[in-house]
Amino acid sequence: MEKIRIAILGCGTVGGGVAKILLEIGNILNDRSEKEIELAKIVDLFPQAASKKNNIPINLFCGGGKDLSKEEADRCIEEVLSDKNIDIVVETIGGSSEYILNLVLKILNSKKHLVTANKALLAKYGKEIFETAEKNNVSVGFEASVCGAIPIIKAVKECFTGDVIESISGIMNGTSNYILSKMKFEGKSFAEALKMAQNLGYAEADPTLDINGGDAGNKLAILLKLAFGLNASMSQIPIMGIDKIEQEDMDFANEMNCTIKLICYAKKDGKKIFATVRPMMIKNDNFLSNINGAINAVKLINKYSGEHILVGKGAGSTETGSAIVSDIIFIAKYKDNISNKSATSDVCLTDEDETEFPYNISFETKNVPGITGAVTTAIGDSNINIDTVGHNRHNKSKAIFSVATMPCKLSQIKKAIDQIKTSRPDILKSEPKIIPILY
């Protein structure tokens, strides 16, 4: 039986999960791939800790098991790359630094297949990485980079290949979803819920990318390329995080029979793709409204087969590890025929302002009579049909109420808000909050 030898660079949460699975179910993996899958070498700065955590034999670690300096680790990596017997390198170091980009390019230029969970790197340098793989006739497995254990990458690349994806909507960041669930069901404030997520280890010490939508944006950028052939970096996608969501927004959503979720959204209309990451009010009969806690979910609407939903764990050691191992098996089985080319396409992103959506706009105003009239008149003057006006929350100094619209453009809403500011410069106490409604 042909041997396929694996090296893991970085044996932290995810790399450790990969090693654990390779060691525990090696026989099953050999059966499935009809190859002998061997974990040959691991490079990590702290082998003792990594070995202990996942019960990995210490002799698998480069350097004989002692802790390594960065320079020693780099020498170990060089050893792996020059080892003709290593077929697949798993990169589970993470980050999108130039160091990691260079490392990944070196792996591919050493004619080794690459498997990685590194969404930030792929979203930023995907084009260069896949071209380098193609040039060297090796593959890149990246199932683990989007939604952890959910096989969304293979679903798009290998399963829905008899169809045309028309839209994507998904919950792709477990931390923000956990926070929003705690806010909804336990009435926590954003800050309290974030603290809880950090205590549970869901959110990083620096949770910026989880909360500002950046992590979800990286994932959407990868899917845009795969599903629509669109080369877009995260910076081109309009992204808004969940840090401005307050209990009042939860209330408004509830009143509209909706639940607020951080949604990765993309829809193709001819050659135009509308893509965004932002909190949306999801109608409660939409599946995504029911996805709570640290779970991820992706909904696709396909031309020929309609609606598909995939739900699973978006993160975790063996969860993400299992996605990486599935890439290893896929490469072991099909390496001679895997292509890194993705269909080129002349699509482009559309302007968010000009895309129609139903929106919920919440207004914080002075608590005086006549405001509902002024606000809804301005909205009508902007040619927006109002779906419903939420009931007002009054207190001494201010009133808060929301207006849900029929599908309209963001530019129309901005025009209406400008009109309110001009005609009644005294009434708005803060910038109105605009949240799309997803049916």
Next chain:
Amino acid sequence: MEKIRIAILGCGTVGGGVAKILLEIGNILNDRSEKEIELAKIVDLFPQAASKKNNIPINLFCGGGKDLSKEEADRCIEEVLSDKNIDIVVETIGGSSEYILNLVLKILNSKKHLVTANKALLAKYGKEIFETAEKNNVSVGFEASVCGAIPIIKAVKECFTGDVIESISGIMNGTSNYILSKMKFEGKSFAEALKMAQNLGYAEADPTLDINGGDAGNKLAILLKLAFGLNASMSQIPIMGIDKIEQEDMDFANEMNCTIKLICYAKKDGKKIFATVRPMMIKNDNFLSNINGAINAVKLINKYSGEHILVGKGAGSTETGSAIVSDIIFIAKYKDNISNKSATSDVCLTDEDETEFPYNISFETKNVPGITGAVTTAIGDSNINIDTVGHNRHNKSKAIFSVATMPCKLSQIKKAIDQIKTSRPDILKSEPKIIPILY
């Protein structure tokens, strides 16, 4: 670019959907597979009708477009099989007759790859079919045979390959699910709901296999082989249909915060597999309880990545067609490396009676005092812990009530019922109905 030539045998609902997709998005399919996918030939008894329905050029049909006798169609099929240029044959005739088995074996023996939606055939003759494919070094694509558009076959074969599937529970028959949804939400009787399903074209004129669980059983048999390496025909799996479900059962389910669904269930415990198809009461916080109408859903619990859910359309022309086309693309891409071997395993089915489950038992009894005591005493004597006793429905002549148990064996329940029959031969007015509860 290498050409891959396709022939379709049987251009009805599904075959027509396949032709439609191949013709409409040919360029996209070529890009994806890096092959030139060509629909070369179609054999159907009624070309005019098939052509008209899906806008298929008449010259693609064998026989020049005129209606064919069975003998003429057989000669057309022989032509296809002896045509060295045909690479993949799509069998969308259906049925598990000897005629179809022989046809499928002939396709494979002609060294042509086979793609089929034929669950009945695969469940019955899968072993022979896959061995014949292996011998001839060709592949069998059967994504469309289980849950239509849901890519559950590729999910198990190609996506969850870095994991171990521990249990499967799914709604795999859209017709019965539609009927149960109508009974639940609109209070229809089974007969009325069945009539509605037939009027909508969901249920066949002879809906036996939809209603008696046979169709779902075929699908489960295919998954048992794929997920657990178990060779079991449908006849070895305990199967119960939905035809005995009444409004009262819906009521009891509701009282238990459950919804009744026809569930394909399989769970691995060491070398033992418990598999069954039957109506179950699904707790309403289980995703499956929310799958309504003609939709299918599969929930897998995996060792390393936990719970996964896939939801999509279980039937339909282009829905099932898209699954077949995805197999065509997969074969076009990876044909040199696809294996038909599935991991052998020494697992076996366990006795249903000896598998623990929480159950709901409903009793139709005489309307006299003392019955709840007699029934619950017998249940306790059988060493079954009771979870809850449903409230009684009394009318003049009878009372109906239900008992939900903690996990216990069916054999214990049968013993309790025997005891009731022996000690109080007068009280039961019908055989108690035993429905498993799925959390």
